[in-house]
Amino acid sequence: MSAIVSRDPVGVFGPDSHLSNEAGSIVTTHLLDVDGISKSFPGVQALKDVQFRLDRGEVLALVGENGAGKSSLMKILSGIYTKDEGTIRFEGNEVEIDGPRAAQALGISIIHQEMNLMPHLTVAQNIYIGREPRSLGGFVLRERALNKKAAELLKRLRIDLDPRQEVGELTVAKQQMVEIAKALSVDSKVLIMDEPTSSLTASESETLFRLIEGLKADGTGIIYISHRMEELGRIADRVTVIRDGRYVGTLEKGSFDVPTIIEMMVGRHIDENARPAVIDTHGNDVVLKVENLSTRNVVNDVSFELRRGEILGFAGLMGAGRTEVARAIIGADPKSSGTITINGKVVSISKPTDAVRHGIGYLSEDRKALGLLLGQTVSENILLPSLPNFTNPLGFVQPAKGKNVAKRYVDQLKIKTPSVQQVTKLLSGGNQQKVVIAKWLERDCDILIFDEPTRGIDVGAKDEIYALLNDLAARGKSIIVISSELPEVLRLSHRIAVMATGRITGFLDNEKATQNSVMELATRGHE
Amino acid sequence: MTTSTPPTPTASAKNPEQINPPGGTERRPIGQVLRSQLQQSLAFATLVVLIIFFSISSSSFFTVSNISGILLSTAVIGILAVGTTFVIITGGIDLSIGTGMTLCAVMTGVFITDMGLPLVVGVIGGIATGALMGLINGLNITFLGLPPFIATLAMMLIAQGLALVISGVAPIYFAEQAFKDIALGTLIPGLPNAVLILFACAIVAYVVLSKTILGRYTFAIGSNEEATRLSGVNTRKWTILIYTVAGIFTGIAGVVIAARLGSAQPQLGTGYELQAIAAVIIGGTSLLGGRGSILGTLIGALIMSVLINGLRILSIQTEWQNVVVGIVILVAVFTDSLRRRREA
Ligand SMILES: Nc1ncnc2c1ncn2[C@@H]1O[C@H](COP(=O)(O)OP(=O)(O)OP(=O)(O)O)[C@@H](O)[C@H]1O
Ligand SMILES: [Mg+2]
Numbered sequence: 001m002s003a004i005v006s007r008d009p010v011g012v013f014g015p016d017s018h019l020s021n022e023a024g025s026i027v028t029t030h031l032l033d034v035d036g037i038s039k040s041f042p043g044v045q046a047l048k049d050v051q052f053r054l055d056r057g058e059v060l061a062l063v064g065e066n067g068a069g070k071s072s073l074m075k076i077l078s079g080i081y082t083k084d085e086g087t088i089r090f091e092g093n094e095v096e097i098d099g100p101r102a103a104q105a106l107g108i109s110i111i112h113q114e115m116n117l118m119p120h121l122t123v124a125q126n127i128y129i130g131r132e133p134r135s136l137g138g139f140v141l142r143e144r145a146l147n148k149k150a151a152e153l154l155k156r157l158r159i160d161l162d163p164r165q166e167v168g169e170l171t172v173a174k175q176q177m178v179e180i181a182k183a184l185s186v187d188s189k190v191l192i193m194d195e196p197t198s199s200l201t202a203s204e205s206e207t208l209f210r211l212i213e214g215l216k217a218d219g220t221g222i223i224y225i226s227h228r229m230e231e232l233g234r235i236a237d238r239v240t241v242i243r244d245g246r247y248v249g250t251l252e253k254g255s256f257d258v259p260t261i262i263e264m265m266v267g268r269h270i271d272e273n274a275r276p277a278v279i280d281t282h283g284n285d286v287v288l289k290v291e292n293l294s295t296r297n298v299v300n301d302v303s304f305e306l307r308r309g310e311i312l313g314f315a316g317l318m319g320a321g322r323t324e325v326a327r328a329i330i331g332a333d334p335k336s337s338g339t340i341t342i343n344g345k346v347v348s349i350s351k352p353t354d355a356v357r358h359g360i361g362y363l364s365e366d367r368k369a370l371g372l373l374l375g376q377t378v379s380e381n382i383l384l385p386s387l388p389n390f391t392n393p394l395g396f397v398q399p400a401k402g403k404n405v406a407k408r409y410v411d412q413l414k415i416k417t418p419s420v421q422q423v424t425k426l427l428s429g430g431n432q433q434k435v436v437i438a439k440w441l442e443r444d445c446d447i448l449i450f451d452e453p454t455r456g457i458d459v460g461a462k463d464e465i466y467a468l469l470n471d472l473a474a475r476g477k478s479i480i481v482i483s484s485e486l487p488e489v490l491r492l493s494h495r496i497a498v499m500a501t502g503r504i505t506g507f508l509d510n511e512k513a514t515q516n517s518v519m520e521l522a523t524r525g526h527e
Numbered sequence: 528m529t530t531s532t533p534p535t536p537t538a539s540a541k542n543p544e545q546i547n548p549p550g551g552t553e554r555r556p557i558g559q560v561l562r563s564q565l566q567q568s569l570a571f572a573t574l575v576v577l578i579i580f581f582s583i584s585s586s587s588f589f590t591v592s593n594i595s596g597i598l599l600s601t602a603v604i605g606i607l608a609v610g611t612t613f614v615i616i617t618g619g620i621d622l623s624i625g626t627g628m629t630l631c632a633v634m635t636g637v638f639i640t641d642m643g644l645p646l647v648v649g650v651i652g653g654i655a656t657g658a659l660m661g662l663i664n665g666l667n668i669t670f671l672g673l674p675p676f677i678a679t680l681a682m683m684l685i686a687q688g689l690a691l692v693i694s695g696v697a698p699i700y701f702a703e704q705a706f707k708d709i710a711l712g713t714l715i716p717g718l719p720n721a722v723l724i725l726f727a728c729a730i731v732a733y734v735v736l737s738k739t740i741l742g743r744y745t746f747a748i749g750s751n752e753e754a755t756r757l758s759g760v761n762t763r764k765w766t767i768l769i770y771t772v773a774g775i776f777t778g779i780a781g782v783v784i785a786a787r788l789g790s791a792q793p794q795l796g797t798g799y800e801l802q803a804i805a806a807v808i809i810g811g812t813s814l815l816g817g818r819g820s821i822l823g824t825l826i827g828a829l830i831m832s833v834l835i836n837g838l839r840i841l842s843i844q845t846e847w848q849n850v851v852v853g854i855v856i857l858v859a860v861f862t863d864s865l866r867r868r869r870e871a
Contacts, residue, residue: 080757100759116757118750120817121743129747130760132740139739182758 029092031056031221032077032190037086039072041426043418046072047245050086054190054221059212061224061236064265065458066430067416069245070225071113074192077223078110079103091189107189111179111196113225113429113456119168124150126167127182153185157211172199172365173318180208184215191215192223195429197231198456199365201318201484209235227430227458228485229258241265266460281310281494285343287478288360288447290329293338298324300502302338306447306478311469313493314482316522321502322482323365326449330355330362342447356385361445363436365452365482372424372436379406379420381435385443409438412468414461429456437465441472448472449480454488466492486515500524567811567823569862574830581837588840595717597829597836602710602721603628603784605828607803608810609725609732610776612824613769615807616736618749618816619668619675621770622800623660623682624777629796630686631657631781636699636791639706646706653785654778660686661774665767687796694793701789710786721783728779733821735772745769749816805852806831809859830855 032054039047047069054060062070075081077088079097088095090106097103103110117126124147125132133145150163159177161170167178176199183191197205212222212235224236232239239256241248241264248264284307293302298321306312314322327333329340331349339346342358349355355362373381383390383402390402406420413434417427424435433456440448450469454462469492473479483489489496496508498521506521582589607624614621635653638644644652660682667678701707710721736742744765747755756762785791810827812819834855838848 100757104759112757116751116754118747118754118817120746120750125743125747129743129755129758132743134740139741141738141740141743143738 030054030089031091033089033092034073034077035087035089037073037076037088038084039069039076039081040084043422045245047076047083050242050245050247052240052247052250054223056189056219056221057216058237059216059222059224059235061226061232061239062242063226063229063232063239063261064242064248065244065416066434066456066461067428068242068265068458070242071194071428073242074110074194074223074225077103077190078108078192104186107187108192109183109186109188109190110192111183111194113194113198115172115175115179117167117175117178120166122164122166123154123161123170123178123181124163126178127153127163127185129182131186150181154181157181157184158207171318173201173204176200177204180211184211188220190221190223192225194225195227195456196224197226197228199452199484202486204318205231227456227462229262229459230487232256232258232261243267262459265458281307284308284310286341287343289341290325291339291341293325293328293340294336295324295328295333296336298502299328302499302502302504304497304504304507306480308478309473309476311473311479311481311492311494313489313496314480314499315486315489315496315518316499318484319501320499320522322499323451324502325499326362326451326480326482330360330449332362356443356445359446360449361385361440361443361447362449363440363451363453365455372432374423374425374432376424377421378410378415378417378424378427378435379403381424382406382409382420382438382442385439405442406438409442413438413464430458430461433457434461434465437468441468445477447478447480449482451482452484453481454483454485462488486518489518490515498522567820567826570810570823570826570830570859574826574833577830577833577837581833581840584837585840588837591717593836593840595719595722597832598722598725599710599719599787600836601828601832602719602725603780603787604799604802604806604831605725605825606728606776606780606783607799608806608824608828609728609821610773610780611800611803612732612807612810612812612819612821613736613745614675614773615804615812615814616745616749616816616819617766617769618752618814619766619770620679620804620814621661621664621773622676622679623664623686624773624780624803625799625801626683626687626690626796627657627660627774627777628781628784628799629791629793630660630690630693631778632785632791632795633690633694633699633793635782635785636701637693639703640699640701646703649706650709650782653782654775657774657776657778657781658771659774660777661771662767664774665770668770669763669766683800690793690796694791696793698790698792701785701791707786707789710783721787724779724783728776729821729825732776736821741765741768741772746817749818751817802831802852803828805856809856814860827859 030053034053035051037047037050038045050069050073052060052062062073064070072081076083077097079099079102082098088097095106097106097108118129121129127150128146133142133149134140135142147163154161154163159181161174161177167175170178176196180196183193196208200208212224215222226232237253238250239261240250241261243265251261286305287308288306291303294300300321302325304312314325316322324333328335328338329349331351331354340349341347347358349358352362373384379402383406390398390405392398403420409415410417410420415427415434415438416431424432427435433454437453454465457465469479469481481489481492490510490513494510496510496513496518497504498506498508498518500522505524508517508521578589587593607628611621611624631653634656635649638652639646639649664679664682667673668675671678708720710719712720714720714723736745744755744760744762747760748762748766752762784795806827807819807824808814808827809830810820810823810825812823831852834852835848838851
């Protein structure tokens with residue numbers, strides 16, 4: 001009996017049926033039942049005896065700190081890593097998933113945490129890579145059919161993208177939408193989303209959530225990974241928590257609230273709604289003064305001042321031009337007009353090295369392309385911009401000296417890595433981000449611009465990073481923080497500049513700023 | 528699997544935030560098209576300028592016989608360059624095409640002259656030698672995980688050694704006129720067949736690169752190999768195939784050069800790979816992978832031979848010719864990087 005039922009080849013029980021455990025039945029036909037999974041890498045036990053199950057038409061949120069093993073677990077399910085131990089049952093049958101194709105064949109698709117796109121190919125070519133419409137024995141591409149298919153898909157998903165545009169030209173957020181479209185272009189039974197919203201703004205996330213609801217209604221099982229706790233209440237049916245590669249527990253809908261989840265994840269209480277201590281920096285010297293800054297296509301007459309010891313937050317919707325302002329200041333993009341004054345002296349910055357020379361550090365929003373040398377070790381990355389400090393008079397690098405500094409950051413930021421000699425590529429996504437932060441902290445610039453600094457970083461570590469930034473400000477550094485997460489801007493900034501369509505629409509002192517007042521300014525000029 | 532209708536989210540009209548706000552930073556495809564053709568157009572303009580310059584400088588440059596000579600001397604480098612364009616677009620490199628071509632020529636000689644096999648069999652054998660070398664390159668790169676530079680450097684030495692050993696360090700001559708006609712005959716009056724073969728190779732390569740699955744994966748692998756693999760594409764298989772295709776073109780070049788010289792010269796070959804790679808880069812194909820075109824390569828190859836021919840007509844020493852070609856490569860790569868910097 002059990003053998004027959006567990007196969008359920010024709011879906012006798014219907015897409016949504018599973019014989020419930022409470023009813024005392026022996027058999028369940030969960031969509032996915034994962035048990036006893038272990039996986040180790042050299043020097044790291046990434047997963048140890050992890051379990052979870054997924055039913056049709058539900059969203060299971062998988063949460064845990066950076067390096068807890070979430071992505072590794074998902075990579076096992078999608079055939080990228082092979083498990084050391086454990087069983088995977090798919091619709092009741094034990095399966096071996098030995099490659100991406102095997103996962104695809106079962107109907108498991110994944111949106112990877114790290115962008116996995118081909119920048120030189122178009123949107124349509126990326127979405128259907130490996131599944132292009134073909135003719136003449138499968139060798140000749142039918143490009144027109146491909147573009148048409150992609151256009152239809154994007155239209156149905158209400159994603160506003162041109163299928164023929166090259167992906168490398170899109171912003172990070174739009175690239176993420178391409179990834180999402182790619183995953184949704186196959187009819188999958190299980191859809192894994194590894195931090196899909198980490199680079200999306202609120203409204204884009206909302207678009208995604210509506211898509212998820214539609215998929216749920218169709219019976220797709222969704223595994224959703226996120227560090228944005230506020231999203232869980234919005235879309236998760238159940239939450240499974242893992243910590244240090246081990247299963248901690250699962251909370252059912254209705255019985256979970258964010259503080260409980262965070263405590264299970266981190267093992268301590270964290271106040272998510274804290275505000276910075278009121279520090280009046282208005283009387284301090286102006287360190288950076290930007291006047292009438294414009295770029296050719298986005299930034300429009302932006303002026304602001306940054307004072308010593310101040311944390312100035314930049315809020316706004318996607319496309320408001322915040323990143324573009326930063327890039328124009330540091331000389332990564334050409335300015336069409338505007339003057340920049342540092343410590344009272346007008347400076348000319350036409351390339352990023354000029355910016356560094358004038359003491360401006362910029363942490364980019366796209367860490368993979370611009371912020372990290374993925375093939376190098378953790379300590380090499382951290383020390384890179386400040387290498388001259390670790391060389392002897394003959395120019396030879398003194399590794400021992402640097403190693404201790406790197407170790408200090410690994411401890412301070414709780415970077416999870418077997419050693420500072422680990423290749424950065426092998427760290428979890430959030431831990432890579434911490435390495436980027438460490439790198440700029442060590443560079444010790446007087447003016448620091450952080451663009452989406454906590455993207456993909458867990459709640460506990462965010463707290464550490466906020467504390468670190470406050471500390472830097474208290475020591476007289478001036479900091480600009482660009483963030484799409486409003487709570488983060490409110491949490492961190494002494495003063496907030498709000499942008500909309502390339503202009504600054506207003507400044508708010510922290511005490512007066514609320515989510516609503518910021519949003520009001522951010523949507524100005526959109527009507 | 529049944530097709531379920533993907534969900535349609537209801538757009539909220541009240542939501543002030545659009546996915547695509549006005550004043551977004553993305554450029555439209557038309558700009559993209561123009562930009563991706565810039566390097567190519569630049570190369571083309573350079574070619575035109577060179578031709579005009581040499582025509583004015585010397586009356587013997589722009590003559591039917593000289594132009595035909597230029598085209599003939601472009602043929603071999605051009606065919607090699609066309610094949611290696613595939614490899615370079617994947618972000619790889621193939622150093623074995625020069626001496627590999629020599630080995631193919633020698634093998635063709637062995638088949639036809641030494642073994643007395645029919646012409647067609649000999650030609651196919653020569654081309655197959657190239658394919659086999661490409662296959663081995665591909666296997667070494669994918670299964671042994673050797674960097675393309677190392678794998679093909681080794682193959683370059685192996686091919687050179689084998690060509691010398693097999694030929695006994697002496698040229699192998701071809702007696703039959705029909706074989707020499709492969710390169711020197713004129714199906715179209717005034718135009719050597721070798722040039723026709725180059726154009727045929729370029730057209731086939733163009734179609735394969737832009738219209739077939741092989742071409743798509745060539746670009747995909749060069750753009751992001753890991754992502755391509757994770758998308759379920761068997762990147763090993765395609766990489767092997769791409770190196771094999773490059774090998775086939777090496778084989779064709781081997782046959783053409785043997786036919787043109789009427790003999791297989793085992794000492795020849797080194798240096799051809801660098802000229803071919805230079806032609807590819809001058810034509811706008813990126814050494815970093817993901818970008819490139821056959822048309823550009825063709826223009827690049829023409830620039831190389833026009834330059835060399837023109838300098839020779841102006842009686843400039845060979846040594847200086849090398850210096851000039853080197854500078855042209857620098858300029859080409861520099862403009863390419865300028866363009867990339869503007870893009871970023
Ligand atoms: N290929 C690999 N080689 C070595 N170590 C690895 C590899 N992949 C993952 N790890 C390690 O396994 C652990 C779990 O990583 P994983 O990426 O699964 O974490 P995560 O929960 O997804 O974290 P994040 O929230 O930061 O994305 C980390 O310590 C990571 O460094
Ligand atoms: Mg992860």
